[in-house]
Amino acid sequence: MAQYVVNWILLGCFYAAIGLGFSLIWGIMNIVNLAQGSLVILGAYVAYWSYSILHLNPFLGILTAMVVLFCVGYTIQYLAINRVIRAPILVTFMMTFGLALLISNLLQAFFTGGYKAINTPYSSAGITLLGARIPLLNVAVAAIAVMLTALLSFFLSRTRVGNAILAVGMDRDAARLMGVSLARTYALTFGIGAALAGAAGGMLAMTLQFSPIFTGQYTLFAFVIVALGGLGTPWAALAGGLLFALAEVFGPLIPGVGFGLDTAIAFAVLVLVLILRPNGLLGRPFYA
Amino acid sequence: MSHASSHPTASSAQGQALGQAQPPLLELEHVTKRFGGLPAVEDLSFSVRQGEVLGMIGPNGAGKSTAISLIGGALAPTAGTVRFQGRDITGLAPHRRAQLGIARTFQITQPFAQLDIRENVIVGALFAGHERSRAAAAQRADAVLERVGLARKARLKGEELTVADRKRLEMARALAIHPQLLLLDEVMAGLTLREVGEAVELIREINQSGVTVLVVEHVMRAITGVSDRILVLHHGRKIAEDAPDVVLSDPRVIEAYLGERYARQRAAEQARGARESERGTPELPTPVDTWKEGQA
Amino acid sequence: MARQTQDHEIVTDSATAAAPRESRAWLWSPGLGVVVLAVIGLVPLTGDQSALSLWTFIVMYCVLAQGWNLIGGFAGRAAFGNVAFFGIGAYTVALLLERNQSYWLGLVLAPVIAGLFAFLLGLPVLRLRGHYFGIATLGVAEALGQVVQSKNVGAPSGEISLTPPSLNFQVSNALFFYGFLALSLVTLLGTTWLTRSRFGYALVAIRENEQAAEALGIATYWYKVGAFVLSALPTAVAGGLFAYWQLSFDPVGEGGAFDVTISVAMILMTVLGGAGTILGPILGAIIIEYLDQYTSTAFTTIHGPLLGALIVLVTIFLPQGLVRLVQELMRAPVGVKQSYPMRVRQGVQRVTRFLASNGI
Numbered sequence: 003m004a005q006y007v008v009n010w011i012l013l014g015c016f017y018a019a020i021g022l023g024f025s026l027i028w029g030i031m032n033i034v035n036l037a038q039g040s041l042v043i044l045g046a047y048v049a050y051w052s053y054s055i056l057h058l059n060p061f062l063g064i065l066t067a068m069v070v071l072f073c074v075g076y077t078i079q080y081l082a083i084n085r086v087i088r089a090p091i092l093v094t095f096m097m098t099f100g101l102a103l104l105i106s107n108l109l110q111a112f113f114t115g116g117y118k119a120i121n122t123p124y125s126s127a128g129i130t131l132l133g134a135r136i137p138l139l140n141v142a143v144a145a146i147a148v149m150l151t152a153l154l155s156f157f158l159s160r161t162r163v164g165n166a167i168l169a170v171g172m173d174r175d176a177a178r179l180m181g182v183s184l185a186r187t188y189a190l191t192f193g194i195g196a197a198l199a200g201a202a203g204g205m206l207a208m209t210l211q212f213s214p215i216f217t218g219q220y221t222l223f224a225f226v227i228v229a230l231g232g233l234g235t236p237w238a239a240l241a242g243g244l245l246f247a248l249a250e251v252f253g254p255l256i257p258g259v260g261f262g263l264d265t266a267i268a269f270a271v272l273v274l275v276l277i278l279r280p281n282g283l284l285g286r287p288f289y290a
Numbered sequence: 291m292s293h294a295s296s297h298p299t300a301s302s303a304q305g306q307a308l309g310q311a312q313p314p315l316l317e318l319e320h321v322t323k324r325f326g327g328l329p330a331v332e333d334l335s336f337s338v339r340q341g342e343v344l345g346m347i348g349p350n351g352a353g354k355s356t357a358i359s360l361i362g363g364a365l366a367p368t369a370g371t372v373r374f375q376g377r378d379i380t381g382l383a384p385h386r387r388a389q390l391g392i393a394r395t396f397q398i399t400q401p402f403a404q405l406d407i408r409e410n411v412i413v414g415a416l417f418a419g420h421e422r423s424r425a426a427a428a429q430r431a432d433a434v435l436e437r438v439g440l441a442r443k444a445r446l447k448g449e450e451l452t453v454a455d456r457k458r459l460e461m462a463r464a465l466a467i468h469p470q471l472l473l474l475d476e477v478m479a480g481l482t483l484r485e486v487g488e489a490v491e492l493i494r495e496i497n498q499s500g501v502t503v504l505v506v507e508h509v510m511r512a513i514t515g516v517s518d519r520i521l522v523l524h525h526g527r528k529i530a531e532d533a534p535d536v537v538l539s540d541p542r543v544i545e546a547y548l549g550e551r552y553a554r555q556r557a558a559e560q561a562r563g564a565r566e567s568e569r570g571t572p573e574l575p576t577p578v579d580t581w582k583e584g585q586a
Numbered sequence: 587m588a589r590q591t592q593d594h595e596i597v598t599d600s601a602t603a604a605a606p607r608e609s610r611a612w613l614w615s616p617g618l619g620v621v622v623l624a625v626i627g628l629v630p631l632t633g634d635q636s637a638l639s640l641w642t643f644i645v646m647y648c649v650l651a652q653g654w655n656l657i658g659g660f661a662g663r664a665a666f667g668n669v670a671f672f673g674i675g676a677y678t679v680a681l682l683l684e685r686n687q688s689y690w691l692g693l694v695l696a697p698v699i700a701g702l703f704a705f706l707l708g709l710p711v712l713r714l715r716g717h718y719f720g721i722a723t724l725g726v727a728e729a730l731g732q733v734v735q736s737k738n739v740g741a742p743s744g745e746i747s748l749t750p751p752s753l754n755f756q757v758s759n760a761l762f763f764y765g766f767l768a769l770s771l772v773t774l775l776g777t778t779w780l781t782r783s784r785f786g787y788a789l790v791a792i793r794e795n796e797q798a799a800e801a802l803g804i805a806t807y808w809y810k811v812g813a814f815v816l817s818a819l820p821t822a823v824a825g826g827l828f829a830y831w832q833l834s835f836d837p838v839g840e841g842g843a844f845d846v847t848i849s850v851a852m853i854l855m856t857v858l859g860g861a862g863t864i865l866g867p868i869l870g871a872i873i874i875e876y877l878d879q880y881t882s883t884a885f886t887t888i889h890g891p892l893l894g895a896l897i898v899l900v901t902i903f904l905p906q907g908l909v910r911l912v913q914e915l916m917r918a919p920v921g922v923k924q925s926y927p928m929r930v931r932q933g934v935q936r937v938t939r940f941l942a943s944n945g946i
Contacts, residue, residue, distance in 0.1 A: 417803035
């Protein structure tokens with residue numbers, strides 16, 4: 003039992019990282035970034051190469067992934083998404099989907115669908131506590147995820163640039179009148195969201211396997227996490243991640259469910275929550 | 291033009307006399323609407339008599355549009371009851387209320403952008419207007435468009451209209467329902483002087499054909515020109531409800547609009563006996579006059 | 587002077603002085619659709635088997651796009667999971683065939699079951715706001731696929747492999763081609779009739795402005811559910827035909843009965859052709875599916891990213907779709923006579939302005 007709890011908490015924090023960037027982009031720009039999963043996998047690849055080619059420490063690999071993905075995200079927003087941002091949601095939906103297809107298929111074309119992972123000598127290091135095995139790498143990853151959540155929250159509420167982003171999220175025309183550049187703020191927001199996806203990718207590369215096949219799944223996971231937790235604050239992504247992990251870890255224990263139903267479980271929970279609390283668990287109408 | 295109504299028609303002049311003998315068409319009883327902790331409308335009670343024109347005024351944020359939405363059904367009250375034709379409609383969805391004969395316009399116009407004007411109005415006739423066939427609905431639409439003066443522009447799309455025409459379209463769509471009660475939410479905002487005059491005429495004519503009207507307005511001159519009674523809201527509460535001239539000289543109303551200092555000034559002026567009355571229509575000379583679009 | 591209108595508009599009136607006549611301008615979109623389908627119907631006559639296979643897929647996608655058009659184009663609610671109905675249709679037929687039931691029973695039962703499912707699903711899900719509705723439907727489609735796979739519905743891992751049942755007439759590929767074609771034609775006629783009916787008016791009003799529609803007496807929620815159910819019907823029948831035609835298919839993965847790419851494909855096709863028009867989905871399906879097949883053979887490696895890039899470009903430059911683009915370019919201004927070049931030039935200006943208004 004204790005093992006399940008450990009798995010739950012560690013997985014939940016990791017999931018929070020998946021949902022963070024998605025939540026930012028959605029909360030500020032009202033864009034459901036269907037390309038989030040492919041950005042995560044792209045980040046995983048960047049981290050993988052920085053380890054295997056540049057021989058960087060995998061933790062630095064996370065940082066590298068963040069930097070690279072930030073640039074990618076900024077460019078994508080500036081060149082493509084900014085052109086459809088005032089269009090009906092179907093159009094932005096399709097745009098991000100097209101980007102997702104583009105990125106994940108490019109990855110698949112160049113690197114095939116083979117599973118990859120970063121394997122270090124300390125990859126399986128762990129301690130055993132109360133009968134549960136606690137993999138230390140996962141603990142580090144979970145800690146990083148929580149730290150990123152805190153950083154994002156601080157950045158948004160305490161820095162000037164962060165405030166600009168919040169302002170644009172609340173009322174873009176008013177923000178514009180205050181002198182905030184919409185194009186650049188949006189690009190910045192998407193860049194940060196992509197960077198967070200990159201971080202999640204780096205974490206993914208260290209703890210699990212990755213392949214371009216998973217892009218869609220991670221996007222769906224991100225959606226469920228954010229929809230569960232709500233859009234109001236970065237901490238909501240943590241709540242959503244924990245809730246989602248709860249379902250994923252304990253769900254298969256329910257008689258009749260079994261394994262292999264990850265997505266199904268996720269969406270059952272999602273639809274339930276949405277019906278009962280349309281704004282998610284911690285959701286607030288605006289992002290802060 | 292024919293006007294189907296299950297209630298006897300009553301012109302505005304007879305409105306008050308007849309209205310007092312009949313049960314009110316619309317009643318709000320202790321209606322409260324809170325958004326989060328903030329009350330937009332608080333303990334509001336009033337009734338609208340059959341065949342009258344009731345004006346509703348109040349400073350910005352007083353809760354006028356909220357009241358319209360509560361009557362139209364777009365919002366559900368936190369507390370209180372709404373009664374229409376004696377029947378409790380508090381829990382009724384907006385489309386059901388429209389089918390019963392409550393029509394509303396929107397303060398920020400909501401045309402069907404891609405459809406042309408004629409079709410905009412046909413939608414109204416087809417559904418809440420209870421027309422069975424498209425042809426019949428089209429006929430009614432043409433009649434209504436003629437009435438509001440949009441007949442020549444019938445082929446323009448909703449998104450191509452000027453502000454004044456959009457307001458007219460709002461009214462036309464509402465009229466296509468052949469309503470018992472017409473709720474007008476600031477239809478005169480953004481209109482020129484002449485357009486305001488035309489709108490006032492139109493409202494009078496609609497009322498004379500038997501439709502009870504509830505008008506929310508900021509344009510004082512217009513609302514005093516057309517209302518049988520005026521209701522004043524302030525911070526979500528009713529602070530006055532009476533004939534126009536009485537309401538507009540009510541010191542509480544003046545204070546609500548213009549502040550305490552001005553109210554004291556007026557009282558001082560009145561005490562000095564400096565008062566003039568310009569036209570035959572009962573209108574407040576000084577403070578409220580300066581409100582209007584500066585004319586002689 | 588009659589003018590080109592969007593074909594979902596019921597009435598266009600003509601001259602000013604006399605009482606407005608009903609013009610025939612709405613006919614050109616469905617009319618053209620029928621012509622296109624008729625021309626496609628000639629394909630089997632060429633005897634080319636690979637072309638026949640290609641065009642069968644194309645016509646199948648026509649049906650799927652037309653189905654989605656009902657909820658996504660006319661009602662304006664972007665459902666992302668319509669492939670669920672396709673899968674339901676396919677598995678209904680497959681399960682019945684495995685139990686040696688009549689094939690026709692499957693074709694009749696498929697839309698019934700899918701329709702019921704759409705109704706039950708639509709009730710909660712259509713209360714959700716835009717994004718949530720889309721992803722909820724997407725999730726349902728994904729979840730269904732997973733359930734079928736892990737519960738081994740019909741076969742281990744849901745991987746169906748049927749033996750063709752014996753019928754008293756010759757079964758050929760051309761048969762399925764015409765089956766899909768007939769389905770597409772029926773859907774076209776049905777949609778045309780629908781758009782000229784009261785129901786169609788309600789859908790368009792809901793799409794344009796739901797709040798105003800409610801204030802005018804339209805029970806928006808029920809019409810949306812209705813549109814959702816209607817969109818499930820042709821999709822499910824197509825799934826049933828697909829099951830019989832292919833005889834073996836998987837629940838998930840590329841080309842699977844619940845494959846999400848199919849869902850996205852039908853949306854892309856409808857959007858490219860023109861959502862909310864009659865001709866649009868057909869046009870879009872032809873273009874996209876043809877391109878898809880062509881690039882997957884000619885440029886196998888980059889065919890995926892090519893599709894992605896295409897989607898991105900369409901959303902930037904053609905969000906209103908081809909049919910509406912043409913209508914916009916050809917639009918005659920009210921009451922003024924204008925030459926065609928002038929009209930096109932002004933149309934281009936209008937379109938450019940519209941595209942710019944989508945951006946910052």
